[in-house]
Amino acid sequence: MKIINRADKNLIKKINTNSILKTIRERGPISRADISKIVALNPATVSSNVSDLLDKKIIREVGIGESSGGRKPILLELNSSENYIIGVDMGIKKVTTALVDINGNVINKVILQFSEEKDFDSIGETLKESIYKVVEGYDDNFQKTIGIGMGIHGLVESENGISIYAPAFNWHDINIVDIFQKEFNKTVIIENDTRAMALGEKWFGATKDSKNFILLNIGTGIGAGIYLNGDLYKGNNFGAGEIGHVSMTNEKIKCKCGKYGCFESIASGEGIVNRFESKIKSGRKSSILNKMDISNISSLDIYKEALNGDQLSIEILKETGRYIGTGISMVVNILNPDSIILAGGVSRAREFIYEEIQKTVFEKSMNHNLNNIYIGETSLKQDAGIIGAATLVIRDLFSI
Numbered sequence: 073m074k075i076i077n078r079a080d081k082n083l084i085k086k087i088n089t090n091s092i093l094k095t096i097r098e099r100g101p102i103s104r105a106d107i108s109k110i111v112a113l114n115p116a117t118v119s120s121n122v123s124d125l126l127d128k129k130i131i132r133e134v135g136i137g138e139s140s141g142g143r144k145p146i147l148l149e150l151n152s153s154e155n156y157i158i159g160v161d162m163g164i165k166k167v168t169t170a171l172v173d174i175n176g177n178v179i180n181k182v183i184l185q186f187s188e189e190k191d192f193d194s195i196g197e198t199l200k201e202s203i204y205k206v207v208e209g210y211d212d213n214f215q216k217t218i219g220i221g222m223g224i225h226g227l228v229e230s231e232n233g234i235s236i237y238a239p240a241f242n243w244h245d246i247n248i249v250d251i252f253q254k255e256f257n258k259t260v261i262i263e264n265d266t267r268a269m270a271l272g273e274k275w276f277g278a279t280k281d282s283k284n285f286i287l288l289n290i291g292t293g294i295g296a297g298i299y300l301n302g303d304l305y306k307g308n309n310f311g312a313g314e315i316g317h318v319s320m321t322n323e324k325i326k327c328k329c330g331k332y333g334c335f336e337s338i339a340s341g342e343g344i345v346n347r348f349e350s351k352i353k354s355g356r357k358s359s360i361l362n363k364m365d366i367s368n369i370s371s372l373d374i375y376k377e378a379l380n381g382d383q384l385s386i387e388i389l390k391e392t393g394r395y396i397g398t399g400i401s402m403v404v405n406i407l408n409p410d411s412i413i414l415a416g417g418v419s420r421a422r423e424f425i426y427e428e429i430q431k432t433v434f435e436k437s438m439n440h441n442l443n444n445i446y447i448g449e450t451s452l453k454q455d456a457g458i459i460g461a462a463t464l465v466i467r468d469l470f471s472i
């Protein structure tokens with residue numbers, strides 16, 4: 073007979089609690105009896121685990137369910153009024169911070185721009201300010217906040233809470249978790265921003281049922297969150313997903329990473345503006361120049377002008393779609409994912425880029441890898457970053 077020791081017992085309890093909590097999250101409101109059937113555990117075990125979760129206020133009892141004769145069962149659901157999370161999505165130019173409940177609903181949101189100072193002290197102060205601001209007038213919610221999740225630009229060593237390298241700010245080895253835990257006295261979990269987005273998409277977005285998918289974030293930078301075999305893939309040195317730095321052109325365009333011709337240097341917001349400017353310099357006309365000086369044009373202006381029918385703006389955006397399609401075909405061929413989800417500011421120019429993306433992906437990928445592939449937008453829209461950041465903490469809660 074195998075003797076089950078205390079460590080085994082704890083592990084078994086943890087596994088049981090996890091599957092019960094997962095069932096309540098996915099199927100709630102749900103009765104103890106139905107949980108028992110779904111997770112294949114006896115009613116007494118379910119009851120004792122449920123009691124623990126009720127004591128910890130992670131779940132709550134609600135209403136009365138349908139009865140199949142006899143006493144009507146009480147239903148269980150996640151306790152969204154007792155568990156809040158702060159999600160911080162740190163971009164390159166701004167930070168978006170939100171107060172989120174355990175079901176991924178955004179309760180309050182603030183956006184702060186970074187100043188010109190890019191050292192950690194300055195950026196860090198703005199991040200802290202955004203957290204204080206988002207809970208202003210929400211004292212009770214802040215009390216019930218179980219943690220702060222942060223999506224950080226660049227290379228992140230999540231387990232030790234360290235931002236290894238942030239290319240846009242040129243900082244190295246900052247222990248972000250330490251700094252923010254001391255400031256707010258809450259659990260803090262960090263991850264690369266795009267990787268956090270992919271996690272949010274898995275829990276609350278378009279890829280709930282997906283096992284292998286890529287979230288491609290195209291905005292001020294370009295990165296990919298890779299979700300493989302049911303988990304985030306981080307790589308040997310936490311550098312997986314840096315698809316923005318694959319070489320895509322032989323033109324000598326310098327990228328932030330120090331190399332030349334990167335995907336990001338031509339297809340990010342800045343890349344779009346640069347290509348537009350060089351066409352203007354070579355003599356092309358655009359109605360945008362009747363409205364503003366060439367030095368002030370943003371990629372959003374180019375999108376708006378394309379909507380007005382400006383030929384050059386339309387051409388530049390369609391070309392962007394082809395670059396993005398080429399980038400996607402690389403991951404389709406290498407990783408054979410079931411879904412590709414697009415997020416970030418540039419992906420919102422859908423009228424001009426989507427058709428080109430689809431066409432290019434189908435032109436450049438191996439046919440076999442295209443079977444049943446889904447290519448679409450994040451269903452979390454502009455909140456993908458903050459929901460993703462909050463999910464870092466929610467996932468941690470669910471792994472009790």
Ligand SMILES: [Zn+2]
Binds near residue numbers: 328329337
């Ligand atoms: Zn690069």
